[in-house]
Amino acid sequence: MIKVVNLSKTYRPESNPVYALRGISAHILPGEYIAVMGPSGSGKSTLMNLLGCLDTPTGGSYYLDGQEVSQLEADQLALVRNQKIGFVFQNFNLLPRMTAQRNVELPMIYAGLPTQKRQERAAEALEKVGMANRSDHHPNELSGGQNQRVAIARALVNAPAILLADEPTGNLDSKTSSEIMTLFDDLHREGVTIILVTHERDIALHSERILHFRDGRLEKEENLLSTPSRRDDEQ
Amino acid sequence: MNLLESIRVAIESIRSNLLRSILTTIGIVIGIAAVIAIVAIGQGGEATLMGEMEKIGSNLFMVHIDWKREEPQTGTEFLLEDVQAIKSQVPEIKYLAPYAYNYDSIRGTKKNKQAQIIGTMPDHAQMGNLEMLQGRFFTNEDIQGRRRIVALDEALAEELFGNTDVIGKQVVVQGNSLLVCGVIKEEESFLNMEDSKSIYVPIRVWMDIYPDGFIQSLQGSTLEHEQVETAMNKSVTIMERRHQAKNVYAGTTMAQQMEIASKVTSVLTLIVSAIAGISLLVGGIGVMNIMLVSVTERTREIGLRMALGARRRDILIQFLIEAMVLCIIGGIIGTILGVGGAWFIAKLAKWPPLISWSTILMAFAFSAGIGILFGLLPASKASKLDPIEALRHD
Numbered sequence: 001m002i003k004v005v006n007l008s009k010t011y012r013p014e015s016n017p018v019y020a021l022r023g024i025s026a027h028i029l030p031g032e033y034i035a036v037m038g039p040s041g042s043g044k045s046t047l048m049n050l051l052g053c054l055d056t057p058t059g060g061s062y063y064l065d066g067q068e069v070s071q072l073e074a075d076q077l078a079l080v081r082n083q084k085i086g087f088v089f090q091n092f093n094l095l096p097r098m099t100a101q102r103n104v105e106l107p108m109i110y111a112g113l114p115t116q117k118r119q120e121r122a123a124e125a126l127e128k129v130g131m132a133n134r135s136d137h138h139p140n141e142l143s144g145g146q147n148q149r150v151a152i153a154r155a156l157v158n159a160p161a162i163l164l165a166d167e168p169t170g171n172l173d174s175k176t177s178s179e180i181m182t183l184f185d186d187l188h189r190e191g192v193t194i195i196l197v198t199h200e201r202d203i204a205l206h207s208e209r210i211l212h213f214r215d216g217r218l219e220k221e222e223n224l225l226s227t228p229s230r231r232d233d234e235q
Numbered sequence: 236m237n238l239l240e241s242i243r244v245a246i247e248s249i250r251s252n253l254l255r256s257i258l259t260t261i262g263i264v265i266g267i268a269a270v271i272a273i274v275a276i277g278q279g280g281e282a283t284l285m286g287e288m289e290k291i292g293s294n295l296f297m298v299h300i301d302w303k304r305e306e307p308q309t310g311t312e313f314l315l316e317d318v319q320a321i322k323s324q325v326p327e328i329k330y331l332a333p334y335a336y337n338y339d340s341i342r343g344t345k346k347n348k349q350a351q352i353i354g355t356m357p358d359h360a361q362m363g364n365l366e367m368l369q370g371r372f373f374t375n376e377d378i379q380g381r382r383r384i385v386a387l388d389e390a391l392a393e394e395l396f397g398n399t400d401v402i403g404k405q406v407v408v409q410g411n412s413l414l415v416c417g418v419i420k421e422e423e424s425f426l427n428m429e430d431s432k433s434i435y436v437p438i439r440v441w442m443d444i445y446p447d448g449f450i451q452s453l454q455g456s457t458l459e460h461e462q463v464e465t466a467m468n469k470s471v472t473i474m475e476r477r478h479q480a481k482n483v484y485a486g487t488t489m490a491q492q493m494e495i496a497s498k499v500t501s502v503l504t505l506i507v508s509a510i511a512g513i514s515l516l517v518g519g520i521g522v523m524n525i526m527l528v529s530v531t532e533r534t535r536e537i538g539l540r541m542a543l544g545a546r547r548r549d550i551l552i553q554f555l556i557e558a559m560v561l562c563i564i565g566g567i568i569g570t571i572l573g574v575g576g577a578w579f580i581a582k583l584a585k586w587p588p589l590i591s592w593s594t595i596l597m598a599f600a601f602s603a604g605i606g607i608l609f610g611l612l613p614a615s616k617a618s619k620l621d622p623i624e625a626l627r628h629d
Contacts, residue, residue: 054622075546082544089514093539093626097247153356154543224457 001191002051002162007060007070009046013074020046022216024062028195033188036197037205038213042161044197045166047213051195052075052085052164065161082110085156088165092147094139100126100150101135105157125153129183145176150205152183162193169203238556245557249527249564256561259525262518263565263605264572267598269511270588271573276580277504278589281497288493294460295465297334297364298474299452301485310449310486315438317477318356318453323508325469327462330358331455333438337445341434342407343395350391351433352408354441354448360386370402370417377416378437386417387434395434405432409444458620515601518565519609526558526613537617538625551618558610559603566602570595 009021021043024113028034028045049055053069056077062070069080087093094103104122126132129149148168155163165184169177177199184205188194196207204210210222212227249256290449312331322331335354339523340347353359360372365386372386385406392399392415396408405412415438442448452476457466467486532535537550545553577588 052542064498072396075548078541078544078546079548081542087542092540093535095536097251106540109237110540110546110549112237117467132282146606158544 001032001065002026003063004051005061005063006055006169007047007050007062009043009050009055010058019216021050021057024218025060025210026218028193030161030193031188033184033189033207034195035197035200035207036213037201037204037210038219039199041215042213043216044213046162046199046216048166048195050053051162052087053080077112082107083158084161085184086157086158086160086163088148088151088163088168090167090170092139092144092152092171093153094147096139099136099138100142100153101133101140102156103150106155107154111158121157122153123226125157126150128156129153140153144172144178145179148172148180149183152180152187156187156190156192163187165194165196167198168196169198169200177203199217229231241553242379242555242560244553245560248533248557249561250551252529254563255525260518260561260565260568262514262521263562264518264569266511266515266518267566267569267602268374268511268573268576269514269592270508270601271570271598272576272580272588273508273511274504275574275577275581275588275590276584276595277507277590279314279577279587280584280596281500281504282397282589283586284496284500285493286511288489288496290583291489292362292456293493294366294457294463295454295489296463296470297452297487298467298470298484299487301482304483307452308449310447312478312480313450313453313474317474319456320477321453321470321473324473325466327457327459327466328455328470329458330362330566331453331470332358332362333354333450334359334449334454334555335441335445335448337448339349339408341391341395341478343392343613344404345395345397348394348432350387352436352441352444353433354436354445354450356438359435359454359620362454366420366422368399368418368558370415370418372417372435373437378439378467381435381439381443383413383440384409384416385413385434385436386419387415388419388432391432391434392418403556408434411440411444413440429581442530460490474537479579488604493576514607519562519605522558522561522606523609523612526561529557530613530617533617534620534628535627537620538622538628541620541622542626547618550620551614554614554617555610558614559606562602562606562609563599566599569602570598573598 004024004026007021007024011020024047024145032202036044036047050057057070060070061068064080065084069077072080095106101119101122104125105118108118108121112212123132123135127134129152131146131149131153134142134146139150169180172180181203182197184194197205198204208225210224212219212222249388267488296517300312312544315333318331318333332355337352338349339352341350341352356378357372357374365372368389373382373384377384387406389399396404399418401418404415406415436444455466455470468490471484471486472505477479540550574590577590581588
């Protein structure tokens with residue numbers, strides 16, 4: 001599903017090079033639940049930008065859903081983002097003037113779906129995250145957790161190949177965080193591929209595999225499936 | 236992203252910054268209102284002028300001394316015999332009359348008044364469609380008999396005698412007493428801005444009163460509008476032959492004069508609306524300014540839209556449409572104000588404004604064009620944002 005081979009990213013390669021990623025190779029299978037951890041400056045944000053097709057690497061290749069996407073043009077990248085990637089942000093990034101329903105419709109607008117189909121699918125997605133009864137609310141009328149649910153519905157609505165979540169619980173209290181993580185767990189059980197960036201270990205423990213980054217390198221992989229009783233240990 | 240969706244987003248964004256949007260559009264509103272009002276008044280004035288001239292007659296022509304000639308008139312350029320000669324040789328001519336005038340003092344029973352003392356023939360009344368309020372105009376027999384009678388304007392009669400019931404009364408010009416034979420009805424016309432004050436004297440009597448005076452021109456009309464040019468040219472040729480003079484006579488038709496008048500008014504309208512158009516330009520710059528602010532404020536929104544799959548051109552179009560919607564709203568308000576203003580001014584000036592669909596459409600297209608022109612810079616700035624940077628913007 002996702003394969004990165006020797007992926008690297010260097011900023012300002014001519015004058016004062018910053019090696020943000022120094023050759024990453026990884027393989028992520030469909031339906032996998034991955035957590036990315038690492039201190040700031042470790043390259044995890046750069047990796048997320050590359051995996052999210054918001055940026056192009058300076059070296060290596062990136063296969064997403066069988067397609068090599070590392071050298072695509074801006075417009076083609078926009079199409080890939082629209083069709084194959086669902087973003088969940090720390091600060092939700094909902095448009096304040098739009099209702100939850102309209103926010104969820106947004107990716108489908110750029111996909112060129114007709115109005116009726118958009119509305120149906122947005123309603124379904126809101127239903128899935130338990131926000132069906134709040135569809136006509138604006139973001140400022142919803143709590144943080146509710147906003148993140150709407151944002152997750154928006155990320156899922158085009159049935160993406162991967163869900164990229166960048167510190168999705170960073171702005172939430174612990175109770176709401178655990179509710180959101182339960183939602184991610186549910187989505188994982190339904191077969192959604194999830195890549196989660198976090199600096200909190202107990203959030204990362206929801207995943208099946210943790211990728212630890214340091215200084216632009218994949219430092220180590222921690223396979224959590226080999227220790228089935230992991231959650232009991234932590235809690 | 237389709238057009239309807241873009242318009243919807245644009246309206247949502249304009250609504251969320253309502254006061255700012257209204258202030259921004261004021262420049263466009265004033266510009267469009269000014270252009271619409273000026274064009275409407277200009278075109279209305281031109282149409283009224285043309286209508287009046289048409290009423291006077293597009294089949295009128297005049298033979299006069301060539302304006303390029305520098306020698307003073309001797310008095311023998313136009314003779315009474317020329318009138319008959321031309322009339323008999325040019326079948327297209329329906330009416331032809333000599334025209335001699337002097338601005339002079341005239342005395343009635345009530346007071347003295349300055350007026351145009353016009354010496355002419357009955358044909359003049361015919362081609363000018365003069366309508367009589369009282370009595371009659373003088374006839375050819377009156378001219379032959381050198382009868383000392385006059386026809387005068389309603390307004391002049393009022394001033395000289397205090398009423399218009401003046402048939403048989405006396406007026407005195409240069410010590411000659413003349414009997415009033417008719418009062419001419421005032422015509423409601425916008426060309427008669429001031430009251431026309433004229434008295435009409437049989438040409439032979441006029442020549443008796445002013446022995447040093449002379450006929451200034453011949454005025455004629457044809458049956459058909461199409462014949463006027465031919466009739467005028469033939470008349471000039473006959474005059475040149477009869478007087479053996481080249482480059483002395485010239486002809487002008489009413490149609491030519493209408494054309495000149497129309498040209499003058501349209502050029503004036505154009506100049507004034509161009510000046511008004513400058514305020515549109517200023518308005519456009521205001522729109523550009525506020526759109527740039529809007530792009531900066533909405534950097535994160537732009538980044539998010541890009542992350543969700545918006546291409547650069549989707550962002551470009553979205554902001555272009557927003558600038559256009561802003562300008563078109565201004566254009567609509569401006570059109571309403573402009574039409575209202577045109578009516579108001581026209582009411583004062585006493586001529587109907589002419590508001591054509593083409594003017595309104597033009598204003599509409601123009602404001603949309605300004606939206607595109609001045610929206611282009613902010614929209615292209617928005618579309619060139621880097622999604623990662625934009626998403627990180629606070």
